[in-house]
Amino acid sequence: MTVTLYGIPNCDTVKKARTWLAQNGIDYHFHDFKKAGLGAALVQEWLGQLDWEVLVNRKGTTWRGLPEERKAAVCDAAGAAALMLELPSVIKRPVLSHARQTHVGFSDVLYQQIFTK
Template sequence: MTVTLYGIPNCDTVKKARTWLDQQGISYTFHDFKKAGIERDVIKGWLADVAWEILVNRKGTTWRGLSDERKATVTNADSAADLMLELPSVIKRPVLRIGTGTHVGFSAELYQHIFKK
C-alpha cells in the first residue's frame, strides 16, 4: 500500500500527522508541496475523492488574504484546482493519499480508522 502525506513541514497539523505515522511504524512518503510543487493531476486525483470545499482552506491566512473578487472566482472544482496550483498554501493540510483514497486533515481517531489500528 502506497502512503503519501502532502503538506508543509512547519505546519503543526502536518507535524502531528507525521509523528502519529512514525509512532505507528507506518511507512510513508512526505511531499512538501511548497518546495516540490504540486501537479494538476495530483489535485484532480484528490478532487475525485474529496469535495473542493474541503480541500480549499477558507479559514487560513492565504484565503483570507485574497481579494473578494479572487475569492468569488472559486466556484467549482476546476477553479479551486487553479487556485491550489497558484497558491499551494491554500490547500488544507495534511492531505493523506493511500492507494486511491484521499483524506484531508488529521486527528488520531481519523488515522486510527483509516489504518484500522
C-alpha cells in the same frame, strides 16, 4: 502499500500527522508541496474523490489574504483547482493518500480508522 502525506513541514497539523505515522510504525513519503509543487493531475485526482470545499482552507491566512474578486472566482472545482495549483498553501492540510483513497486533515481517531482497515 504506499502512503504519501502532502503538506508543508512547518504546519502544526502536518507535524502531528507525521508524529502519529512515525509512532505507529507506518512508512510514508512526505511531499512538501510548497517546495516540490503539485501537478494538475494530482489535484484532479483529489477532486475526483473529495469536494473542492473540503480541500480549500477558507479559514487560513492564505485565503483570508486573497482579494475578494479572487475569492469569488473560486465557486467550483475548476476555480479551486486553479487556486490550489497557484497557491498550494491554500490547501487544507495534511492530505493523506493511502490505499487509493484521499483523506484531508488529521485526528488520532481518523488515522486509527484509516490504518486499521
